[in-house]
Amino acid sequence: xHMKKMLGVMAVTGLMAFxxxxxxxxxxxIGVSYPTPTHAWAAGMNWHAEQAEQRLEALYPDxxxxxVNSPDPEAxxxxxxxxxxxxxxxxxxxxxxxxxxxxxxxxxxxxxxxxITVVDRGLSQPGIEDLxxxxxxxxxxxxxxxxxxxxxxxxxxxVVLRGIPTVIDNERFDAFMAEIEGSGINVxxxxxxxxxxxxxxxxxxxxxxxxxxxxxxxxxxxxxxxxVVAALKQAGRDGDGMFVVGGAxxxxxxKGIMDGDELMPVDVLYPPAMxxxxxxxxxxxxxxxxxxxxxxxxxxxLINKDNAESxxxxxxxx
Amino acid sequence: xxxxxxxxxxSKPRRPTVDLKTxxxxxxxLILCIIGFLLNPAFISEGNLTNLLTRSxxxxxxxxxxxxxxxxxxxxxxxxxxxxxxxxxxxxxxDGAVETLGTGVPTVLLGCGVAVILGIxxxxxxxxxxxxxxxxxxxxxxxxxxxxxxLVTYFADGGTLSLDFDVRGTYRPVYYDSFLGxxxxxxxxxxxxxxxxxxxxxxxxxxxxxxxGSNEAVARYSAINVDRVKTLTYVIQGLCVAxxxxxxxxxxxxxxxxxxxxxxxxxxxxVIIGGTVLKGGYGRIGGTILGALILTTIGNILNFTDLxxxxxxxxxxxxxxxxxxxxxRSDWKLAGRGKS
Numbered sequence: 001x002h003m004k005k006m007l008g009v010m011a012v013t014g015l016m017a018f019x020x021x022x023x024x025x026x027x028x029x030i031g032v033s034y035p036t037p038t039h040a041w042a043a044g045m046n047w048h049a050e051q052a053e054q055r056l057e058a059l060y061p062d063x064x065x066x067x068v069n070s071p072d073p074e075a076x077x078x079x080x081x082x083x084x085x086x087x088x089x090x091x092x093x094x095x096x097x098x099x100x101x102x103x104x105x106x107x108x109x110x111x112x113x114x115x116i117t118v119v120d121r122g123l124s125q126p127g128i129e130d131l132x133x134x135x136x137x138x139x140x141x142x143x144x145x146x147x148x149x150x151x152x153x154x155x156x157x158x159v160v161l162r163g164i165p166t167v168i169d170n171e172r173f174d175a176f177m178a179e180i181e182g183s184g185i186n187v188x189x190x191x192x193x194x195x196x197x198x199x200x201x202x203x204x205x206x207x208x209x210x211x212x213x214x215x216x217x218x219x220x221x222x223x224x225x226x227x228v229v230a231a232l233k234q235a236g237r238d239g240d241g242m243f244v245v246g247g248a249x250x251x252x253x254x255k256g257i258m259d260g261d262e263l264m265p266v267d268v269l270y271p272p273a274m275x276x277x278x279x280x281x282x283x284x285x286x287x288x289x290x291x292x293x294x295x296x297x298x299x300x301x302l303i304n305k306d307n308a309e310s311x312x313x314x315x316x317x318x
Numbered sequence: 319x320x321x322x323x324x325x326x327x328x329s330k331p332r333r334p335t336v337d338l339k340t341x342x343x344x345x346x347x348l349i350l351c352i353i354g355f356l357l358n359p360a361f362i363s364e365g366n367l368t369n370l371l372t373r374s375x376x377x378x379x380x381x382x383x384x385x386x387x388x389x390x391x392x393x394x395x396x397x398x399x400x401x402x403x404x405x406x407x408x409x410x411x412x413d414g415a416v417e418t419l420g421t422g423v424p425t426v427l428l429g430c431g432v433a434v435i436l437g438i439x440x441x442x443x444x445x446x447x448x449x450x451x452x453x454x455x456x457x458x459x460x461x462x463x464x465x466x467x468x469l470v471t472y473f474a475d476g477g478t479l480s481l482d483f484d485v486r487g488t489y490r491p492v493y494y495d496s497f498l499g500x501x502x503x504x505x506x507x508x509x510x511x512x513x514x515x516x517x518x519x520x521x522x523x524x525x526x527x528x529x530x531g532s533n534e535a536v537a538r539y540s541a542i543n544v545d546r547v548k549t550l551t552y553v554i555q556g557l558c559v560a561x562x563x564x565x566x567x568x569x570x571x572x573x574x575x576x577x578x579x580x581x582x583x584x585x586x587x588x589v590i591i592g593g594t595v596l597k598g599g600y601g602r603i604g605g606t607i608l609g610a611l612i613l614t615t616i617g618n619i620l621n622f623t624d625l626x627x628x629x630x631x632x633x634x635x636x637x638x639x640x641x642x643x644x645x646x647r648s649d650w651k652l653a654g655r656g657k658s
Contacts, residue, residue, distance in 0.1 A: 037476030038575045046476060165629055189624050192631070197570050198577070202373060206621035209366035210358060223478075230570055234494055235365070252480070317477030 027064045028286050031083035031109075032279060033076060034095040034119070036069040040223070041248060044272035044318025045095070052276035056283050063283055073097040077105040084112045091115035091286065093278045099124045115285050119278045130293045131285065133278040135270045137168050139300035141175030143268050144218055144245050147302060151243065154184030156215040159207045161193040161200055161224050172220055172247075188214065193224045200227025208235045216243050222250035222267065229263055238263055248272075249303065249311050250318055257308040269301040269311060272318055343592050343608035346642040350612060354619045361622055368501060370611070370618055372493075375503035376401075376562045378610035380581060381588040382514040382603060383558030386551040387455075388589050389518070389601030391531040394444060394555050395459040398581030399466035404436045404563045405573035406470040409479045412489075421484035429489075429567070433560040440466070441556020445549030463582065471575040481571035493568040503565040507607075510561060515603040517554075527551060531598025588613055591642050612642055 032053070037043035046069065053065045066087055070076035076097050083089045092109050096102035096118065103123045110116050110128055118129040148158060160176070163169040173190065180187060188211050193199040200219060207214065208231060217232075219225035225246030232238040246253055247268040256264055277298065285292040303311050354361035380397050387394045412429040419425045440462070447458040473479060481489070492502055518524035526547045529537040538544050567573070590596055591612055592605025616638050620631050 038471055040474075040477040040574060043474075043476030162628070190628070191621055192628050196576050197572060197574075201570060202369075202617070203621055205369045205373075206366070206618055209360050209363055209369065210622050226572075227570060317475050 027062050028060075028091070028283075029064045029066065029087055029089045030091040030093065030115075030279070030282055030286075031080075031087060031089040032065055032067045032093045032275070033079050033083065034069055034275065035076070035097050036071045040250065040318045041272050044313075044316050045275045047313075047316045047318070048273040048276045049279065052279040056279060060283065060287065063286070065279065070097070073101040076102060080105045080109055084109055084114070089114050091117070091282050093117045093119060093275070093282050095119040095275065096121050096123065103128070115282065117278050117282045117285075119275055131278075131281060132295045133274055133281060133298070134296075135274055135298050136300045137171040137270075138175035140220075140247050140268050140270055141172040141177075142179045143300045143302050144220070144247065145176045145179030147245060147266055147268075148180065148185060148216060148218065149183050152183075152185050152215055155186070156184075157186045157188050157211065157213055158216045158218060159188050159204075159211065159214055160190035160218045161203055161220060161228060162190055163192065163195040163221055163224070165192055169220075176218065176220075193219070193227070195221045195223055197223050197227040200224035201231050202227075204228040204231035205235070208232070208237060215241070217245070219244050219246045222246040222248045222253045225253065225264060232263070247300075248318075251313060251316055254303060254308050254312045255314075257303060257305055258312065260305060265304065267303045269299075269303055271298070271311070272316075273313075274298055340593065340602075340605070342645040343605050343612065343642065346591075346638075346645055347608055347612050347615065350615045350619065350638070354615065354622060357619065357623045357625070361619070366618070368496075368504075370614055371504045371507075372501045373618075374610045374614040375507040376566055377581060377584045377588055377613060378507050378607055379510045379558050379562040379565075380555075381585040381592075381606045381610050382510050383555035384585045384589045385514065385592075385594055385601045385603055385606045386518065386527055386554050388586070388594055388596060389531045389598055390527040390548055390551045391534060391598030392448065392455040392548060392551060393459065393586070394552060395456065395582045396440070396444060396462040396466055397555065397559050397585055398578035398583075399463045399470070400437070400440050400556065400559045400578075401563050401566065401581060402470040402573055402575070402577035402579075403466040403473075404433050404440070404560055405567050405577055406473045406479050407436060408433050408563065408567055409481045409571075409573055410473060412485050413482050416482050416485060421482065422488055425485055426489045426492075430564050433564050434557065437556040437558075437560025437563070438553055439556070441553040441559070442549065444556070445552030448552065449545035449548050467575065470573060470577065474574055476575070478572050478574040481567065486568065486571040489568040489571070491568075493565055506561060506565055510558060511603060511607050518601055518603055523547065523550070528599060528601065531595075531600070533599075584613055585610075587639060591639060609642075612638070 032049055034045060035042060037046045049067055053067055056063055056065060066083065068079045070079045083092065092114050094106055099121055103125050106116060106123055107128050116129045117131040117133060120134045122132065123129065162173055191203045193203045204227060217228050219228045225244050228244050232242060242263065244264050245266060245268065246264060247270055249267055249269045249271050253264055253267050257267060281292055281296060360366060384394060408429045411432045412425050415425045415428050419428060444459055444462055447453055448455045495502055497505060526542050529542060530544055530547055534544060588609035589606050591609035592602055594601045594605060616635050620626065620634060626634055
């Protein structure tokens with residue numbers, strides 16, 4: 001009896017001591033997990049995540065952001081386990097490599113009591129995340145089509161270069177076509193250029209050989225657009241009011257818009273910086289007195305000469 | 319040597335009956351062109367034909383090198399990644415040289431020199447690891463494929479390497495300008511093809527390649543320096559990749575992790591469509607060139623029609639490749655008789 005009491009007291013004091021030492025250096029630990037950058041957009045995301053880390057840690061000394069990138073879904077699942085077991089994170093910002101294989105690992109983090117923010121690519125089960133931050137793919141298509149309609153008239157011809165056949169590509173394309181419908185603008189044909197400069201160049205060369213009269217091009221993506229512009233210049237068909245609408249917000253394209261490029265006068269935003277938005281909001285979830293949980297869908301802003309400067313990050317790789 | 323002469327001896331009496339075997343790729347290409355013309359007469363416009371030839375130059379030049387490797391019984395899976403890595407380093411070197419050499423021809427020549435050295439070096443690494451290291455070529459080049467690909471990702475910091483704008487202006491004509499109506503890349507392609515044909519068909523080295531591919535042990539007993547010849551085939555492959563990269567870089571002036579993806583498979587496919595035997599011992603440069611043209615034409619035709627769903631592009635490509643090889647592999651007049 002006496003013994004048990006002693007043990008109990010020891011345990012309680014021990015716990016209190018432990019809690020005391022923890023609160024002395026209590027930091028809000030937030031893990032940030034995303035795929036290893038293998039293409040420019042993802043490299044831009046990596047850059048913006050690092051920028052946000054520096055900025056937020058300077059702003060809140062008691063916030064510790066832990067950035068981890070992983071080369072494949074399995075590695076990302078392991079990284080999530082480590083964030084819980086080693087770092088004991090209070091919150092997680094995750095851009096899943098793939099939805100299916102990462103749903104359970106994220107659910108496990110959730111079960112450890114952490115706040116979950118999912119970025120860009122949704123999980124395959126609803127209700128796991130506290131906050132969802134994403135760009136707006138249908139809106140990107142719709143905004144692009146709206147701009148086309150302001151520049152073109154009934155009977156004008158456009159061609160469309162699509163990305164890699166995926167849900168993202170379909171959402172963009174379907175919304176674009178829905179918005180164009182009824183405007184009298186002819187979509188001559190659409191082909192996949194796989195979000196790739198070389199494919200953009202070759203598909204556009206073939207469109208130019210095939211269609212003698214093209215008034216504008218929807219390239220959907222800035223990498224494709226760079227290939228398209230090279231093909232237009234090669235064929236000498238870059239004049240006469242021809243224009244190309246890309247998407248994403250690559251720094252070279254933004255620079256061109258600031259400098260008044262007539263071939264690519266606008267761009268539609270699908271920014272890699274959304275990871276920074278997600279990190280900001282997640283920190284707010286711990287710091288703000290306002291509620292944060294919910295869905296935060298970015299607009300697909302039309303970038304033109306007037307607002308280009310605020311989307312220009314010369315230091316970023318994208 | 320013995321096997322090489324044996325090979326030609328056994329195939330000689332067959333020659334009159336198997337015309338389709340050598341003509342197969344040409345027939346396939348002709349049929350493709352007719353289909354292309356029927357789908358859209360603009361297919362045979364001068365502009366489109368020039369585009370086609372220029373585009374085939376990359377895969378074609380690489381495939382000429384691959385013909386040597388495959389004829390000698392090897393395989394090189396690293397060529398696409400190698401092209402990306404060489405393009406990346408070329409761009410870094412040229413951008414770095416702008417301050418000292420300016421934006422003119424010397425900088426571009428420096429870049430090209432670097433490309434050639436890297437190509438030879440990378441090819442030699444593949445060759446030496448295969449022969450001296452005694453590792454299967456498939457594994458060696460699978461390894462270097464990953465290494466070269468990740469190197470370009472690393473150099474580009476995950477993004478895209480872009481050539482200095484003014485250097486691009488100097489370098490641009492290499493891809494876009496023409497001589498006697500044919501763009502420069504096509505001339506490079508022709509020159510590489512002629513050199514390759516002479517080397518494979520008119521020199522001892524070419525006969526050694528065939529002999530090694532037919533039977534490596536016999537070739538070794540016949541006093542052929544097998545390791546040296548095999549290593550040289552990889553060096554030739556590397557050199558061809560360097561040439562392809564030299565004409566690739568001025569096109570868009572950039573390199574990234576997505577540069578040259580799947581070029582290795584296209585090059586190998588071009589070689590096999592052209593009639594070279596995948597397990598070695600028999601190689602045809604002329605066929606390889608037709609194979610490269612066929613592959614490019616398929617993609618071109620698919621862009622010229624909306625009859626076929628975009629999602630089925632891969633299916634059409636696969637079908638046409640299989641039919642093209644079937645055309646030249648089946649011994650039509652010998653059908654029924656067993657193959658020797």
